[in-house]
Amino acid sequence: AQKITQTQPGMFVQEKEAVTLDCTYDTSDPSYGLFWYKQPSSGEMIFLIYQGSYDQQNATEGRYSLNFQKARKSANLVISASQLGDSAMYFCAMRGFNTNAGKSTFGDGTTLTVKP
């Protein structure tokens, strides 16, 4: 089994500031991948960043970075220098590579609002 928990239904951040969106996970697989997606109000899903469970370094993609703490089973997304266009719903997801191979599970999401 695998599960993603996002405990922040909504977050506010001032434009140009950084924000951290929380994600914790649980899985029975020894190896797995962790993902973050963005869903604007239009409904499309946009892939942001990936972290493999055996990656030694935290993933970064432009203004996005993933704070991966394996022992705590957390994979928080950090958005630096927030922009108005960052206002959207953000989903943490995972896919196991063993027992749960192929199964991609999502959390309930966090709605981020960037204030001007």
Added chain:
Amino acid sequence: DGGITQSPKYLFRKEGQNVTLSCEQNLNHDAMYWYRQDPGQGLRLIYYSQIVNDFQKGDIAEGYSVSREKKESFPLTVTSAQKNPTAFYLCASRGEAANTGELFFGEGSRLTVL
């Protein structure tokens, strides 16, 4: 351009009717997925398929059925047994060759039961 096409974008149905949502991809991806999203909620996995002629139930498969007869196509049927079918349905695919294994999504189909 390569991508995932879902149709129809909007669909209305009467209670008791089955309806089939189409999902076609030209990305040559092996794996395909169906998710349901209710307003303000996360994505819940209905069914997924990792290879042609094979598929697995997700977390909320009851009242739904799928087929995977071709690599490009993964249609979802919402049956009359699904008690609350009004929702936004998202189809996705994943290529085995991709290192990160991220999902590529269609634009979704919004089903409303009258």
